[in-house]
Amino acid sequence: MSVKLVYFAWVREKIGKGEEELDLPGDVTTVAELLAYLKTLGEEYDEALKFPEAIRVALNQEHAHHSEKIAGVREIGIFPPMTGG
Amino acid sequence: MSLTLHIAVQYEDFDPAVEASRLTDGRTGVGALVQFTGFCRDEGGRLSALELEHYPGMAEAELQRIAEDAVGRFSLIGLSVIHRYGKIMPGERIVLVSATASHRQAAFDGANYVMDFLKTAAPFWKKEHNADGSRGEWVAAKDEDDSARDKWVKE
Numbered sequence: 001m002s003v004k005l006v007y008f009a010w011v012r013e014k015i016g017k018g019e020e021e022l023d024l025p026g027d028v029t030t031v032a033e034l035l036a037y038l039k040t041l042g043e044e045y046d047e048a049l050k051f052p053e054a055i056r057v058a059l060n061q062e063h064a065h066h067s068e069k070i071a072g073v074r075e076i077g078i079f080p081p082m083t084g085g
Numbered sequence: 086m087s088l089t090l091h092i093a094v095q096y097e098d099f100d101p102a103v104e105a106s107r108l109t110d111g112r113t114g115v116g117a118l119v120q121f122t123g124f125c126r127d128e129g130g131r132l133s134a135l136e137l138e139h140y141p142g143m144a145e146a147e148l149q150r151i152a153e154d155a156v157g158r159f160s161l162i163g164l165s166v167i168h169r170y171g172k173i174m175p176g177e178r179i180v181l182v183s184a185t186a187s188h189r190q191a192a193f194d195g196a197n198y199v200m201d202f203l204k205t206a207a208p209f210w211k212k213e214h215n216a217d218g219s220r221g222e223w224v225a226a227k228d229e230d231d232s233a234r235d236k237w238v239k240e
Contacts, residue, residue: 084209
C-alpha cells in the first residue's frame, strides 16, 4: 500500500523531511504497526519516534488512536503533541 | 437567526474590532460577546520570536470541528476563530476567539471551550527563537492544558 506521510515540528526536523510517499509492507495494518515499521527505516526515524506513545497521528487529517487501521488511508500525519493557542 | 461561523488560519494579523462587528452588526438577538486574544510573550526578555508551524488543511478542519461542537453545546449565535502561523514577535497577537450568545455565561463558556480544545487538538506547534541567538527549542505540551480540556468531558 502506497501512502503519503507528512511530518511536523520536531518529528519533521529529526526525520529530515516534511513529507514522503512510502510503500508499506502488507503486515503494517495499524497506526502502532506503522510507527514501529518507520523506526526500522533508519537512525533518524528511530530517534524521531523513540517514544511512540508520545507521538500523535492523523489519518486523512483527523486525529487517530494508535490502535486504528490504516487501510485505504491516503495521507498520514505524524507529529508531537500540539502547542498552539 | 442564522448562525455566523468564521474560521481562519493565516499569517496576517487580525483586528478584534472587525470580528466583533462581524458577529454583532445587525444581530439584535445578541446579548453577550466574549473575545479572547492570545499574544506572543517574550518570557522576561528571553525570546525574540515564536515560530508557529501548522498542518495546512487539517488545522482549518480541526478548528471547524471544535467550533461546531462549541456552537451546538453552548447555543452560540456566532463564533469566530482566527489563528496565525509563521514568525510572530513578542507583543503580537497569535489567536483570537470571539463568541456571541443570548447570555454571558454561554459566550464565556463557548470561548473557553474553544481555547481548551484548540490548545490540545488543533495542529499547531510553537518553536522558540532565543534573543541571545542560541538555538531555540520546540515548546513542550503542558499537562495542565490536557486537564483544562478534560474538565469539559467530565461534566
